[in-house]
Amino acid sequence: MSNEEKRIWGIHTQDDRLFLRDKIIAIGWNAMGDLSDIDANRDAFKEKYTQVYPDAKKGNIATGAGMLYRFCHEIQIGDYVIFPSKSNREVNIGIVEGDYVYDPNQIEYVQTRKVKWLKHLPRMAFSQGALYEIGSALTLFSVKNYADEFLGALDKNFNKNYSSDSEDESVGATADDIVESTRDFILKELSRQLKGYDLESFVADLLRAMGYRTTVSAKGGDSGIDITAYKDELPPRILVQVKSTDSDIRESTIQSLKGAMREGDYGLFVTLSNYTKNAQKYLDSTPIIRGINGTELVDLILKYYKDLSDKYRKMIPLKQVYIPVPREE
Known part of the structure; x- marks a missing residue:
């Protein structure tokens, strides 16, 4: 199963229990209201975001509106989701089962989608490079570089453990990526x-x-x-x-x-x-x-x-x- 055949999304939350208990993925920005009421194009989402958050910086508008648009319109039923939970330090892999739903009963995470969690694995099961990719600073993001590693974890014979194997070959690349990201930020x-x-x-x-x-x-x-x-x-x-x-x-x-x-x-x-x-x-x-x-x-x-x-x-x-x-x- 290749990365071209299946789209894989990474997502973060401050409420691990909500995701795991209710079998959903969700993002906030509750002031945006029901995203399905916004025209299905990025410019419309940017315009709405600017209206709702008039003090937002230009870069934050593009990033925030982009994530909301992708959550509502680009994620499709059948796509995979990678969710690293902080409370138990596990990597949760699921598949999207539902279309976008606005849930006003939620306190913060009102933009939701149903998910079926397929596997819950310890972080040590994955390479350092894969963990770095899902450690993105964004709330919602595409998983590309290590997509095959995450999809391979769904195999019933998967029994990888990078804590007991030989040296993790992704460590060097990961360290270099972190250093380069820091340099880019400073400049x-x-x-x-x-x-x-x-x-x-x-x-x-x-x-x-x-x-x-x-x-x-x-x-x-x-x-x-x-x-x-x-x-x-x-x-x-x-x-x-x-x-x-x-x-x-x-x-x-x-x-x-x-x-x-x-x-x-x-x-x-x-x-x-x-x-x-x-x-x-x-x-x-x-x-x-x-x-x-x-x-x-x-x-x-x-x-x-x-x-x-x-x-x-x-x-x-x-x-x-x-x-x-x-x-x-």
Whole structure:
């Protein structure tokens, strides 16, 4: 049974008992009312969502309306459902048996569908990669990458246990996915919240966390220098230019930084994007100027995150966790 033949949905809830006792899957947004009263297209769901939640951010509108539309119209009878229950740490696999039903008697989860639960398995029965996929931050989502593993669990001879087998080969990919997702999140938040002068202040704070004394130039200055930094009271002086533009940095832009430097100075160029091929060649041939692109900037943020100011740690909220990685040979 392949992923192309059967659609598989993942779903989360705060009420495990409701799902298991009443044999349903359900989502909230009770203020939306009966979803079947909304025209069966995504634009209509977005319009209704905007009316009901006028303070919702643009991204939340698209995500929330999209999940509601999929729950009402895209899920079909016969589709499979993967539901990880937190109360007993099991993975519950079921099949959709009913069309969408609005149940106003429910306190929170008013958007419902009947489900027949086929199997309840411990989380240890699945690979780390499969568990990561159903750990999505979304309430409702498609299961694709590890669909065959979940469907295979329905086989009567299924007796997998990743706690007793040889090393889980999905661990490395899972760890990489988590790291890359974190990097993407940081870069997106920087691009979204810190434009122009705001990014200059952030870079100055990051340099401070790294042990430098920094001074941010006055806004509107024509020197082309955004930050001046010193490691201590003595030279060398480090002149910093910061660009929040989405386009790659050209060689001429870096040359303007070098033109502002005096003998003995060092230069630092920071961008959220990257450098053109010629600009990178110029940096390689000019060792007194260091270029930092978006990826390298994220590396520094992760390394010095705990020493950033409260303002920026709240802007980019991260939690330190331990994740499994492959054993070294």
